[in-house]
Amino acid sequence: MNSIAKRLIALILFLIAGSVYADSLVSKIEGLVSSAPTVRGKFIQSKTLSGVSKKLNSEGFFIVDKSKGIIWITEKPIYQTLKVSDSGIRIENKSGVLMNLDARSEPSVKYINELVLAIFSGDMSALERLFNYSGDVTAKGWNLELTPKNTASTFFKKITIVGGSAINRISFISKDGDLTEVIFSDVRLAPVLNKDETLQFQ
Amino acid sequence: MKPFNSSKALAVLFLSTTLGLAIWAALNMHVISSHLDNNVFSLLPKSERNVVAEEFIDRVAKNGERSLVVLLSSSSLEVSLEAEQTFKSLIKFLNVKSAQSQDGYAEYVSKLLVHKSGLVTSEDISLLDGQPAAFWIDKSNAIAYSMGSSPIPWRDDPFGLLGDWLYSLGGVTKVRPYGDSLVIEKAGTSYVALPMEIDASVESLSAQVELADAINVAIGETKLKHQGIEILKSGVIFFASDTSKSIQGDISLIGLISGISALLLVLFIFRSIYAVAIVLLTVAIGFLYALLACFFIFPKVYILTLAFGTSLIGMSVDYCLYWLTASIDDIKNPLERRRYLLPGMFLALITTAMGYFLMVITPFPVLSQMAVFSMAGISAAWLSVVLIFPHINKLRFSANSSLILVNHIQPINYRISGAVQKVMIAAMILVSFYGVLSFHSNDNIRSLASFDKELIAQQINTSEILNLPSPSQFFIVSGSTEEEVLSKTEDLANKLDNLISEGVINGYQSITRFIPSMSTQTIASKAYLSKGKENATKLIAKEFGMSAVWAQSQSQVNKPLTVNEIKETPFYKKLSYLWFESDSSTIKSTAVLLTGVNGLEAVSKLSQLAGPDISWIDKPQEISDVFSRYRTLFSYVIAIGYLLTFVIIYTKYRRSAWRAVLPPILATCMTLAILSLAGETVTLMTVIAFALLLGVGTDYGIFLLQYPSDNRVLLSISLAALMTLISFGSLSLSSVPAIHSFGIALLFGVLLSWLLTLFFAKKVDISE
Numbered sequence: 001m002n003s004i005a006k007r008l009i010a011l012i013l014f015l016i017a018g019s020v021y022a023d024s025l026v027s028k029i030e031g032l033v034s035s036a037p038t039v040r041g042k043f044i045q046s047k048t049l050s051g052v053s054k055k056l057n058s059e060g061f062f063i064v065d066k067s068k069g070i071i072w073i074t075e076k077p078i079y080q081t082l083k084v085s086d087s088g089i090r091i092e093n094k095s096g097v098l099m100n101l102d103a104r105s106e107p108s109v110k111y112i113n114e115l116v117l118a119i120f121s122g123d124m125s126a127l128e129r130l131f132n133y134s135g136d137v138t139a140k141g142w143n144l145e146l147t148p149k150n151t152a153s154t155f156f157k158k159i160t161i162v163g164g165s166a167i168n169r170i171s172f173i174s175k176d177g178d179l180t181e182v183i184f185s186d187v188r189l190a191p192v193l194n195k196d197e198t199l200q201f202q
Numbered sequence: 203m204k205p206f207n208s209s210k211a212l213a214v215l216f217l218s219t220t221l222g223l224a225i226w227a228a229l230n231m232h233v234i235s236s237h238l239d240n241n242v243f244s245l246l247p248k249s250e251r252n253v254v255a256e257e258f259i260d261r262v263a264k265n266g267e268r269s270l271v272v273l274l275s276s277s278s279l280e281v282s283l284e285a286e287q288t289f290k291s292l293i294k295f296l297n298v299k300s301a302q303s304q305d306g307y308a309e310y311v312s313k314l315l316v317h318k319s320g321l322v323t324s325e326d327i328s329l330l331d332g333q334p335a336a337f338w339i340d341k342s343n344a345i346a347y348s349m350g351s352s353p354i355p356w357r358d359d360p361f362g363l364l365g366d367w368l369y370s371l372g373g374v375t376k377v378r379p380y381g382d383s384l385v386i387e388k389a390g391t392s393y394v395a396l397p398m399e400i401d402a403s404v405e406s407l408s409a410q411v412e413l414a415d416a417i418n419v420a421i422g423e424t425k426l427k428h429q430g431i432e433i434l435k436s437g438v439i440f441f442a443s444d445t446s447k448s449i450q451g452d453i454s455l456i457g458l459i460s461g462i463s464a465l466l467l468v469l470f471i472f473r474s475i476y477a478v479a480i481v482l483l484t485v486a487i488g489f490l491y492a493l494l495a496c497f498f499i500f501p502k503v504y505i506l507t508l509a510f511g512t513s514l515i516g517m518s519v520d521y522c523l524y525w526l527t528a529s530i531d532d533i534k535n536p537l538e539r540r541r542y543l544l545p546g547m548f549l550a551l552i553t554t555a556m557g558y559f560l561m562v563i564t565p566f567p568v569l570s571q572m573a574v575f576s577m578a579g580i581s582a583a584w585l586s587v588v589l590i591f592p593h594i595n596k597l598r599f600s601a602n603s604s605l606i607l608v609n610h611i612q613p614i615n616y617r618i619s620g621a622v623q624k625v626m627i628a629a630m631i632l633v634s635f636y637g638v639l640s641f642h643s644n645d646n647i648r649s650l651a652s653f654d655k656e657l658i659a660q661q662i663n664t665s666e667i668l669n670l671p672s673p674s675q676f677f678i679v680s681g682s683t684e685e686e687v688l689s690k691t692e693d694l695a696n697k698l699d700n701l702i703s704e705g706v707i708n709g710y711q712s713i714t715r716f717i718p719s720m721s722t723q724t725i726a727s728k729a730y731l732s733k734g735k736e737n738a739t740k741l742i743a744k745e746f747g748m749s750a751v752w753a754q755s756q757s758q759v760n761k762p763l764t765v766n767e768i769k770e771t772p773f774y775k776k777l778s779y780l781w782f783e784s785d786s787s788t789i790k791s792t793a794v795l796l797t798g799v800n801g802l803e804a805v806s807k808l809s810q811l812a813g814p815d816i817s818w819i820d821k822p823q824e825i826s827d828v829f830s831r832y833r834t835l836f837s838y839v840i841a842i843g844y845l846l847t848f849v850i851i852y853t854k855y856r857r858s859a860w861r862a863v864l865p866p867i868l869a870t871c872m873t874l875a876i877l878s879l880a881g882e883t884v885t886l887m888t889v890i891a892f893a894l895l896l897g898v899g900t901d902y903g904i905f906l907l908q909y910p911s912d913n914r915v916l917l918s919i920s921l922a923a924l925m926t927l928i929s930f931g932s933l934s935l936s937s938v939p940a941i942h943s944f945g946i947a948l949l950f951g952v953l954l955s956w957l958l959t960l961f962f963a964k965k966v967d968i969s970e
Binding site for chain 1 (some may be wrong): 745
């Protein structure tokens with residue numbers, strides 16, 4: 001399967017901000033987390049690639065719209081945007097398109113997009129179909145550990161999500177030993193996108 | 203007294219051998235029954251032209267035999283996935299396991315990494331040729347800073363080139379993992395695909411039928427539990443189970459009809475339980491030898507053979523009847539009677555065996571086996587009659603009312619006036635001409651076997667949804683070296699790409715997608731060394747703190763990937779069926795498979811791509827050609843057969859010889875007329891039936907010429923005709939088109955042949 005598609009399945013997990021699972025763990029987390037049709041916030045990502053000594057730190061912001069998809073914009077140290085919608089997945093920088101994945105040629109795009117929408121409309125059954133999970137909830141917050149159901153067809157080992165009323169942190173470990181950690185801040189909910197945000201989706 | 207003793211010794215020898223075989227067969231029944239086979243692929247004729255194509259079909263057959271797939275769909279993917287769980291739990295304890303696994307993918311990727319300079323997509327090649335260092339720096343950063351990580355670590359594929367190449371392989375199948383399920387999209391519907399493999403423990407036909415039934419029950423229960431769920435199934439096992447059920451039904455029906463009629467007939471004529479017992483024994487001996495002959499000669503005994511083999515009942519009974527009728531009111535010593543009957547019976551055996559012999563030499567394994575079964579069976583029955591019957595003293599019968607029936611047949615015939623006779627002959631000739639001119643031939647594969655329409659529809663539907671390549675229409679590319687084969691295949695693939703854009707086909711599967719030719723890899727490697735990328739690598743190495751050795755390793759040409767290289771990886775198993783090489787031949791070959799071949803026009807366009815080393819294989823067409831060729835060939839063989847038979851008979855009976863030969867000829871032509879009026883088509887099996895009619899039909903005439911005034915001969919040929927009529931006629935009730943064709947041709951053929959033999963018989967005063 002395509003590397004970008006797989007990378008993006010992982011990406012989706014960063015964006016868990018709505019309610020979570022349907023069992024007691026899930027409903028407890030659901031009780032803590034608030035949800036809305038649109039979400040935006042800032043992120044700081046630090047990444048350790050296996051065999052690469054340099055630690056890759058980046059930051060930027062994200063916007064999610066249930067009806068349109070998601071936009072993930074890295075501002076530092078390089079500028080690039082990632083858009084996920086039901087028609088495709090695309091990575092661009094200022095000079096143009098770096099990678100493009102069309103939903104017509106790659107069926108996974110549809111599932112990834114569906115998954116995004118499922119997460120943000122509070123439908124956790126989609127996640128449940130994809131992952132085994134465990135975790136715990138305290139008065140202050142919660143954490144959730146996801147492992148793939150089918151280890152042969154996925155290349156990541158483990159995903160950990162930590163949150164309170166909103167998502168705080170996600171970490172991601174690949175089979176090859178790459179480690180990605182994302183810390184969220186300033187996560188805000190709203191019923192609709194504002195004018196600037198709408199323009200980003202154009 | 204000496205001949206008597208040796209004859210007795212032979213009889214004892216035959217009986218004890220038979221008894222030994224029977225005991226052996228009884229003790230090894232499970233071994234014999236495990237050799238029963240209903241593999242639909244076994245019906246296909248062996249190719250006469252392309253050995254590789256044959257091996258490919260064998261491979262597909264071997265794989266296909268053990269795999270099946272179930273597709274679940276509904277208005278929502280969620281419901282379909284729930285239904286899949288239900289279905290999985292229902293089949294948990296059955297002898298099938300899920301065939302979904304991507305084990306060895308990592309090993310495959312690591313194999314590719316040491317050849318990565320040659321594995322670049324054509325899009326990336328033009329980017330490498332055109333884009334400056336800045337582009338490659340951006341791309342490398344994009345990958346490094348993106349979310350999560352990729353299946354190929356950044357350090358091994360800093361520009362995502364191998365990743366792009368791997369992505370291009372994704373086009374081969376549109377099935378995608380989804381959690382621990384597989385999902386595929388087609389025309390807006392999501393299907394959950396559940397590929398399964400049948401356990402090796404499911405060997406016998408009965409175990410296959412049992413498994414197919416259990417899966418069908420699970421499908422039914424899943425549908426019941428989840429409203430609105432659609433389930434498609436496909437797999438050889440469903441066809442095998444379905445046809446074996448209908449063939450078993452055939453065997454019981456045909457066997458019952460011909461068995462009971464034979465016994466009733468014997469009981470009616472001879473009024474003796476002894477006669478019935480001896481006939482039963484003969485039939486049993488015939489079956490024993492027939493079955494064992496097939497068991498020892500062939501690796502598998504097709505269930506179709508057994509269905510056809512039920513006609514053996516009639517043939518075996520025939521020989522009994524010749525003996526039994528001859529013993530009515532016969533004062534001759536049994537051994538003298540044998541000497542009296544032997545020439546006629548021997549001729550009958552030989553002519554019948556000749557008819558079957560034509561079936562042996564067809565390239566259809568199942569037909570050859572039917573013929574071997576029949577030849578072994580009738581020979582054994584013949585030997586039982588000739589060796590054992592003379593030593594059974596109780597086999598003496600007196601004339602009874604049944605013989606009177608026969609006494610009336612000929613006089614009726616003799617009373618027909620000359621004028622009426624002439625009109626009848628003219629009518630027969632007219633009908634014969636009509637028959638020869640009007641019949642419709644049918645050489646379609648479906649004339650050999652038919653399958654349930656619903657199952658076929660599901661099979662086609664599943665293949666379309668999963669975009670499976672056709673196992674019967676494909677290309678074979680050959681060459682003396684691997685490189686030659688791969689580059690020729692790439693040329694073909696380029697032409698196929700054009701056909702895809704023209705909409706002639708949907709796609710193709712070629713090994714060159716996974717292993718490009720060396721020349722293609724050389725072109726890629728050249729682009730891989732582009733200045734832009736090389737400069738970008740140096741800058742990135744500095745930025746990411748990578749060593750100079752690393753930077754150098756990213757700008758070097760690797761050895762090209764070869765078939766041998768990935769042969770050892772588990773991933774190769776998925777490709778191995780496309781590649782052919784052997785130690786015994788220097789020729790290497792590969793199969794190029796096609797998906798979505800639409801219509802005859804597409805087939806004709808594809809066939810035009812064939813060249814000196816590129817063969818276009820069209821199995822259905824090939825089968826039709828084989829059918830047609832053998833149908834024509836056998837027609838000539840039959841014509842020559844009649845000529846030879848006439849010559850032989852002429853040497854003995856001179857001007858009366860036509861009386862034995864003309865009836866089966868006219869019967870054949872008139873049967874053609876009847877078939878064409880009834881809307882039946884003439885298949886290879888019809889022609890084989892006519893060949894058998896040559897053997898059986900001329901017998902009647904020969905017997906009448908040999909013993910013109912022996913009323914018992916008239917009785918015996920009439921009974922033999924009746925028996926043949928019943929046993930072969932009941933084959934026409936078969937649900938298998940091939941057996942039906944054979945049966946219906948012989949039903950009319952034998953009836954007409956018998957009637958015409960009597961009609962054309964020399965006038966003799968029987969009362970003398």
